[in-house]
Amino acid sequence: MKKIIPVIVLMSLMNCSEKETKATVSELSADNPFNVKLNEPFDYAKVTGASIADYVNFEIERSTAIIDAIKQESTPTLENTFLPFDAVSNKLNQANSNAFMLYWTSTDSVTRAKGIEYSKKLDSLNTVISSDKDLFKQFETFAASEDYSKLNDRRKRFVDDIIDGFKLSGVNLDNEKLKEYKALMADISDLTSQYSTNMNTADAVLTLDEKGAKGLPESFKETYKSDDGSYKIPAMPSTRGPVMQNATSSETRKQYQMLYSNRGADKNIDILKQLVEKRYQLGKLMGYDTYAEYNLVPKMAKNPETVWKFINDLVAESKDKAIQDIAVLKSARKSFDNIAEDQPLNAWDISYYKNQILKTQYNVDHEKIREYLPMESCLEGLFALYQELLDLEFREIENASVWHEDVQAYEVFDNGTLKGRFYLDLFPRPNKESWFYAVPLSPGKQMENGYEVPVSMLLGNFTKGTEELPSMITHGELSTLFHEFGHIMDKMAYEGEYSLQSDTKRDFVEAMSQIFENWIWDYDILSSFAKHYETGEVLPKELFDNMVNAKNVSSGLSAQGSLRSCIYDMNLYDKYNPSKPLDTDQLWRDIDQQLGVMDWYIEGTHPQACWIHINTHPVYYYGYLWSEVYAQDMFTVFEKNGLRDQATGVKYRKLILANGSQRPVDEVVEEFLGRPMNNKAYIKSLGLE
Structure with a gap:
């Protein structure tokens, strides 16, 4: 009772x-x-x-x-x-x-x-x-x-x-249209949850014999070796890099990519079509020509025209470099596998040949670098840097009550005052969401009996350790870790009066975490925690210098790949025509032809069926690049003052991270920079200047 x-x-x-x-x-x-x-x-x-x-x-x-x-x-x-x-x-x-x-x-x-x-x-x-x-x-x-x-x-x-x-x-809206609005919102909520469930429960496993597994790291093979001697590799984000970068067999890479890009496709292709149609109906109901036009109103970009111009300008900026990158990859392919350079480059071969170039021409081996990046040391280094830079203190909660034994919990303090709490859930397991997210659980708010501190959780899917080996991550995964933890710090920094002012503009939010990816490209910082899991040897300076020299290998092609996703997202939600049924597979082919760089689309795959952004975050993907422009520009202040300069870090925390929506984004960014922002640092970061 x-x-x-x-x-x-x-x-x-x-x-x-x-x-x-x-x-x-x-x-x-x-x-x-x-x-x-x-x-x-x-x-x-x-x-x-x-x-x-x-x-x-x-x-x-x-x-x-x-x-x-x-x-x-x-x-x-x-x-x-x-x-x-x-x-x-x-x-x-x-x-x-x-x-x-x-x-x-x-x-x-x-x-x-x-x-x-x-x-x-x-x-x-x-x-x-x-309503x-x-x-x-x-x-x-x-x-x-x-x-x-x-x-x-x-x-x-x-x-x-x-x-x-x-x-x-x-x-x-009038009562009849409001009823329709509520029905559409309910349908969209239903469809997005079905899509996520289908994607996360898809049992996509690639079974390889010794020949098919050739080239894969021994530690990786050991993780997925079955009793019959075969290797059963689940197609999920944490296994994608090791397979696509290292498998010697092009057929293995293709099979893996086919599985990865078809997770949940049997149901999600139709669900996506329904989502696009219902979101279009929602936009029209609200008085807009497209869903994108409706969705962009509260964002920095404000309208589709601004987004399209932003995308098209970057397409033009990066295309020549992308074409050069393909020529370099084809040359490497000729050298390694004697495939004529006039043959098209397969999408499933890009990561592999890029990796071969890194290893042979730049002496950069991601798997060897991984040995210097055990997860435990990376977390220690990450914590030390963020605490020093932002003048915060993290304290692990002993015997914390959590939803799984792998989860860790921490409290954040600012000069002895509780500032927030975060959880780390870093490794994959059955039925868990398979991507990487910072998940806000409580925003922060002034209450009548004190301040309710923000709470967040970092959801990751990094390779878990075994009895023989600790969890180790690549430098790229370290970048993901720094990025997502930047989101955690964004949430921890908020100290505003109202919970509804804790979030910034949706197309700026990535900037506040993207900026932190830059710190792992500084040797003094990286070497403070990058130590070999067996010997304790510090990551050699020569190897780090090689990584820096190789940083922009295929940067143009990578930019075009991201822009391709932006264009796809915008086409779904800004170009939808109800009188012409949308073929979401054909859209990939059309965009490839439009970009004129290469055929990325792999026949028989449906990557749109397992892409969380177009499901739960429509008209969002451009925001990663939009935010990156801001991130790289703001980073110039740290470059000038010092990457460990606490005064700059605290200013960044108080001015940018803590802001939410209390002040306009451009206003606080300009105050932090001491000038209006520009895209020079971003263009330079891609090696396109």
């Missing part, structure tokens, strides 16, 4: 009197692992499907009561309207993030099922709330008041962003 208790939402501002909004809701049971005091970690080890259901239902009931109370206010103010709405958003987002995270990571099938079920339930509620006309009327009433005009810029942005968000969520 549930008790009935009064829930008090305290809303306070500096120098403002406190006001209470009371509602009557059911109490969350004391033994529910999500029932904790301020800044106590959730008891993840005890989470069950039932506890997720109770937790989410409690938050829904409480939030619904608070929303109803807001709508009853006779004179809407910041304190009685926007602040309780921020409180509701905070709790619902926490519940949604945790439910979805456990869907991605739990080893229990019931917990995973309840995680996605209740995440979708919260998605539906958010759709209802964000609530009575609630929106309260917001508009305050925005038209004299009190609104007296707000400082940060609080005006807070109010304006909420109102703009409601406008983009169908609040101004």
